[in-house]
Amino acid sequence: MASTVAGRDAHLGLGESRARMRMMEIVAMATVAAMVAGLVLYPIYYLLQAALDVGLPDTRPPTAYGVDNFVKLLDYPAVLWNTLVVTCVATLLALLFGFVSAWILTRTNVPFRRTLDQLMTMPYYVTPLLGALAWSLLGAPESGFINQVWRKFFGTEALIDITSPMGIAWVMALFEGSVAYVMISAVMQSMDPALEEASAVMGGSRWRTMWRITLPLVAPGVLGAAIFVFAEMLGSFSVALVLGTPARFYVITTAIYHFVSQYPPRIALAAAMGASLFAVMFAMLWLYRWLTSRNSFVTVSGKAFRPRVMDMGPLRWVLFGVVVLYVLASAILPVATLLFAALQKLAVAFPAASNFTLDHFRQAFSINAVRTAMLNSILLALVTATLGVMMTGLLSWIILRSRLPGRGVLEYLAMFPQAVPRIVFAFGMMWAWLVFPLPVYGTFWVLLIAYLTVFMPLGVRTISGVVLQLDKSLDECGQVCGASWWYRMRTITVPLLRPGLLAAWLLIFVASVRELGASILLMGPDSKVMTPAIVEAWFSSSSELTAAMALIQTVVITAMMVVFGLLARRLAQHGAPAQ
Amino acid sequence: MTTTMSNAAAPTIEVENLCVRYDGVMAVESVSFTAAGGEQLTLLGPSGCGKTSTLRAVAGLERPTSGAIRIGGRAVYDRAAGINVRTEQRGMSMVFQSYAIWPHMTVFENVAYGLRVRKEGGAALAAQVRHALDLVKMGQYAGRNASALSGGQQQRVALARAIAFSPSVILFDEPLSNLDAKLRSEMRIELRELQRRLGVTSLYVTHDLEEALAMSDRIVVMRAGVVEQSGTPVDIYDFPRTAFVADFVGSANLVAGDVVASDADRGTVAIRTKDGLVVHGVTHGRLVEKAGTISIRTVHLALSAGRPVGEVNVWPVQIVRSVFLGDVTQVHVLWSGQELVIRQIGGLPAIVGEFAYLHVPSDRCTLLET
Numbered sequence: 001m002a003s004t005v006a007g008r009d010a011h012l013g014l015g016e017s018r019a020r021m022r023m024m025e026i027v028a029m030a031t032v033a034a035m036v037a038g039l040v041l042y043p044i045y046y047l048l049q050a051a052l053d054v055g056l057p058d059t060r061p062p063t064a065y066g067v068d069n070f071v072k073l074l075d076y077p078a079v080l081w082n083t084l085v086v087t088c089v090a091t092l093l094a095l096l097f098g099f100v101s102a103w104i105l106t107r108t109n110v111p112f113r114r115t116l117d118q119l120m121t122m123p124y125y126v127t128p129l130l131g132a133l134a135w136s137l138l139g140a141p142e143s144g145f146i147n148q149v150w151r152k153f154f155g156t157e158a159l160i161d162i163t164s165p166m167g168i169a170w171v172m173a174l175f176e177g178s179v180a181y182v183m184i185s186a187v188m189q190s191m192d193p194a195l196e197e198a199s200a201v202m203g204g205s206r207w208r209t210m211w212r213i214t215l216p217l218v219a220p221g222v223l224g225a226a227i228f229v230f231a232e233m234l235g236s237f238s239v240a241l242v243l244g245t246p247a248r249f250y251v252i253t254t255a256i257y258h259f260v261s262q263y264p265p266r267i268a269l270a271a272a273m274g275a276s277l278f279a280v281m282f283a284m285l286w287l288y289r290w291l292t293s294r295n296s297f298v299t300v301s302g303k304a305f306r307p308r309v310m311d312m313g314p315l316r317w318v319l320f321g322v323v324v325l326y327v328l329a330s331a332i333l334p335v336a337t338l339l340f341a342a343l344q345k346l347a348v349a350f351p352a353a354s355n356f357t358l359d360h361f362r363q364a365f366s367i368n369a370v371r372t373a374m375l376n377s378i379l380l381a382l383v384t385a386t387l388g389v390m391m392t393g394l395l396s397w398i399i400l401r402s403r404l405p406g407r408g409v410l411e412y413l414a415m416f417p418q419a420v421p422r423i424v425f426a427f428g429m430m431w432a433w434l435v436f437p438l439p440v441y442g443t444f445w446v447l448l449i450a451y452l453t454v455f456m457p458l459g460v461r462t463i464s465g466v467v468l469q470l471d472k473s474l475d476e477c478g479q480v481c482g483a484s485w486w487y488r489m490r491t492i493t494v495p496l497l498r499p500g501l502l503a504a505w506l507l508i509f510v511a512s513v514r515e516l517g518a519s520i521l522l523m524g525p526d527s528k529v530m531t532p533a534i535v536e537a538w539f540s541s542s543s544e545l546t547a548a549m550a551l552i553q554t555v556v557i558t559a560m561m562v563v564f565g566l567l568a569r570r571l572a573q574h575g576a577p578a579q
Numbered sequence: 580m581t582t583t584m585s586n587a588a589a590p591t592i593e594v595e596n597l598c599v600r601y602d603g604v605m606a607v608e609s610v611s612f613t614a615a616g617g618e619q620l621t622l623l624g625p626s627g628c629g630k631t632s633t634l635r636a637v638a639g640l641e642r643p644t645s646g647a648i649r650i651g652g653r654a655v656y657d658r659a660a661g662i663n664v665r666t667e668q669r670g671m672s673m674v675f676q677s678y679a680i681w682p683h684m685t686v687f688e689n690v691a692y693g694l695r696v697r698k699e700g701g702a703a704l705a706a707q708v709r710h711a712l713d714l715v716k717m718g719q720y721a722g723r724n725a726s727a728l729s730g731g732q733q734q735r736v737a738l739a740r741a742i743a744f745s746p747s748v749i750l751f752d753e754p755l756s757n758l759d760a761k762l763r764s765e766m767r768i769e770l771r772e773l774q775r776r777l778g779v780t781s782l783y784v785t786h787d788l789e790e791a792l793a794m795s796d797r798i799v800v801m802r803a804g805v806v807e808q809s810g811t812p813v814d815i816y817d818f819p820r821t822a823f824v825a826d827f828v829g830s831a832n833l834v835a836g837d838v839v840a841s842d843a844d845r846g847t848v849a850i851r852t853k854d855g856l857v858v859h860g861v862t863h864g865r866l867v868e869k870a871g872t873i874s875i876r877t878v879h880l881a882l883s884a885g886r887p888v889g890e891v892n893v894w895p896v897q898i899v900r901s902v903f904l905g906d907v908t909q910v911h912v913l914w915s916g917q918e919l920v921i922r923q924i925g926g927l928p929a930i931v932g933e934f935a936y937l938h939v940p941s942d943r944c945t946l947l948e949t
Contacts, residue, residue, distance in 0.1 A: 403642075471677050471679060473675040473676070473677050473679035474679045474681060476638075476640050476673075476679065477673065477675055477679040477740075479639075479640065479666040479667055480638055480640075480666055480669075480671060480673040480750075481672070481696055481740075481744070482667050482668070482670065482693060482696045482697065482744075483667060483692070483696045484667055487696065491692070495683045496681070496682070496683055
């Protein structure tokens with residue numbers, strides 16, 4: 001039964017072909033690494049170059065470097081102040097929404113907890129852009145539905161002004177609240193209930209336990225969430241664009257867009273603004289990483305405990321109402337509003353039978369530009385998701401499982417786009433690809449490159465989560481069995497990672513269809529995509545048509561997700577034969 | 580058990596001055612041993628002793644910092660010669676501690692994997708898989724989804740997978756440690772039988788003493804990255820070389836004192852404790868110096884009410900503690916200012932505070948290396 005090792009080698013035909021395999025493996029890894037570095041660093045380089053360019057205008061490369069552009073930023077104190085106010089208020093509000101709902105859903109015996117927990121993710125799917133459109137229809141000082149109703153019954157003043165800084169912060173907070181909820185409830189769930197039980201056993205009252213034990217333990221996690229949310233708010237674009245720009249209220253991201261798209265464009269100023277924003281966000285996210293990696297008292301082991309639940313008595317129905325109210329304001333009301341507006345000839349608060357129509361939907365489908373943009377978006381998203389999964393899958397594998405030197409740096413690079421607001425990244429890309437020897441600027445290719453770059457962190461994060469759960473010895477065993485890297489990838493790794501790869505595909509697909517910040521700067525006349533087209537329609541055609549377009553986009557995404565979900569389930573069943 | 584199995588057809592495993600370092604910390608420091616063809620050699624030691632690192636270095640899953648590893652005379656790793664054969668090309672097999680059963684495949688596909696890699700197919704493949712599954716008594720589970728197996732069944736499938744492609748070297752990384760105690764003792768015997776039947780050379784890693792004693796032709800005891808002692812199970816049990824081995828391989832009492840007599844020809848030695856008690860023992864070829872430590876296994880000590888005749892190592896002692904453990908009773912006695920532990924089956928009913936005679940044959944008292 002036993003034969004010599006040398007004999008087996010001959011039988012296997014080892015040697016030359018193996019060496020070639022090994023070479024291919026190294027080449028594949030090095031290619032991905034080089035690609036990532038290029039995708040991320042090339043635009044950043046051009047962003048910084050433009051920001052430091054103080055030489056002759058319209059001359060590239062720059063003839064002189066300096067920090068004058070940054071000094072000039074001080075001429076726009078309003079933009080900086082607006083950004084600070086909106087971001088701070090929105091962060092506080094979002095944290096309040098997130099903390100309160102996390103506490104209610106993890107710590108009290110609120111009814112229908114599981115359903116509420118699922119509903120809490122809805123705002124994420126509705127997106128801030130849709131929220132801004134809907135809330136604009138609801139809360140614009142003159143025509144807003146809420147103000148129309150108010151004026152009808154209570155007087156002549158407007159009740160709310162959604163285009164004010166507080167209004168903008170409110171809409172931003174509604175959507176980021178869902179992110180804060182996910183982060184804070186994870187922190188609350190990862191706390192060992194025995195810590196609280198110990199306090200109770202020692203005679204600590206419920207409130208004492210809460211103040212002295214629970215809050216100090218979750219505080220670092222909440223602080224982490226606060227920093228993360230703040231950084232996201234700094235880079236957010238769509239809400240301020242929709243609600244702020246008509247009234248000439250600018251935050252940094254919309255100011256950058258304004259500087260680039262006005263004539264003549266003020267490139268140097270936009271670059272300096274982008275670079276500063278990028279620096280602040282980078283510092284914030286670095287702080288966040290540092291805070292969460294310090295592994296403070298709360299276990300971040302990923303082990304989920306069943307927290308102790310407080311019996312709130314009849315008050316629990318009040319808490320139920322609080323969560324439902326949040327979901328209503330952030331998800332259900334916006335979608336209902338858009339539907340209500342899209343179905344009317346002229347959107348008003350009080351419905352009249354003669355005012356209803358399907359014309360806007362018909363129009364949305366019949367306008368060539370809209371149809372093209374829709375098809376473009378879907379096609380682009382399909383390609384981005386497919387290529388993105390292959391790239392980020394390989395990338396996650398290299399970062400977590402290979403011995404490629406410099407893989408730590410690679411991880412940093414791959415997560416880098418997270419710290420750069422899309423609009424800033426797009427600016428760098430625009431500036432970079434304008435001088436690139438290949439004519440990609442203004443075509444699909446530049447959009448594809450941009451999407452692949454900005455969604456890299458999303459893909460890497462999703463797939464890494466699954467790779468980490470995979471027992472290393474599953475691959476090692478294939479190795480010992482004599483299987484080459486490619487063979488193991490095909491037979492072991494990829495099949496086992498399939499759920500993660502599918503999830504990443506779907507996430508990237510959905511994110512691509514909805515992408516605004518990068519697309520709005522990079523799309524050309526022949527490469528229109530859906531979300532910027534919606535914004536364009538908002539500013540130049542009717543709000544009813546825009547509402548119809550936004551709804552169509554949402555329906556398309558939802559349909560894709562349902563179809564894909566079913567497909568994934570079929571695939572999963574196929575992968576696991578009957579027992 | 581003392582006779583070494585050997586099989587000329589099976590390759591030897593030679594490990595020479597192997598060093599493995601992680602981030603500057605030495606996990607394995609110059610370890611050397613040789614497993615003869617067809618032999619089962621066990622690396623035994625507490626966690627963190629470097630035994631798993633050594634095994635993984637042999638498999639090629641860990642890259643050593645220096646040394647050499649040869650399988651059947653062919654170098655698979657040699658720092659000096661710049662050789663490092665990839666795991667896939669080393670042509671061995673391995674059973675993992677976590678079993679590493681691929682959950683997305685059936686039992687059959689798991690076992691067939693190594694054969695498919697070797698471009699086997701059709702009836703020959705099916706027959707070999709069937710044979711391997713039958714050997715581990717899992718024949719009727721071939722079509723079962725691998726994720727629907729119990730721990731013991733997964734263990735068997737892992738074993739079948741490791742032997743299916745008829746490897747001549749199998750590595751075992753604590754394969755039984757995740758099983759419950761009863762199943763473990765059953766599998767111990769089965770695994771040993773299988774290893775003998777297949778005549779493969781195997782390298783086995785465990786921290787479990789009984790497993791090592793029951794399954795091995797030879798044992799290499801490791802501690803903190805270095806080899807403490809290697810030899811047959813009986814050799815290691817009866818003649819521990821160091822205090823660590825004496826303690827780790829079974830339980831032992833260590834007594835220290837000045838050497839008062841020694842006879843190089845007969846291999847005997849006598850030491851006197853600081854309280855003046857004399858212990859006679861054997862040197863087992865070890866260097867006798869001015870002072871020495873003697874190891875006495877807890878099961879070799881005996882208590883009796885009357886003074887036994889014809890024994891050299893006899894001391895009156897007082898019983899300070901008696902712990903009933905079921906199969907044995909553990910008795911602690913006060914002896915020369917220290918507590919000695921005696922494990923006895925039945926024997927004298929031990930009453931705390933009573934006096935008794937403690938005795939041990941002098942050939943059961945082994946001088947340790949200093």
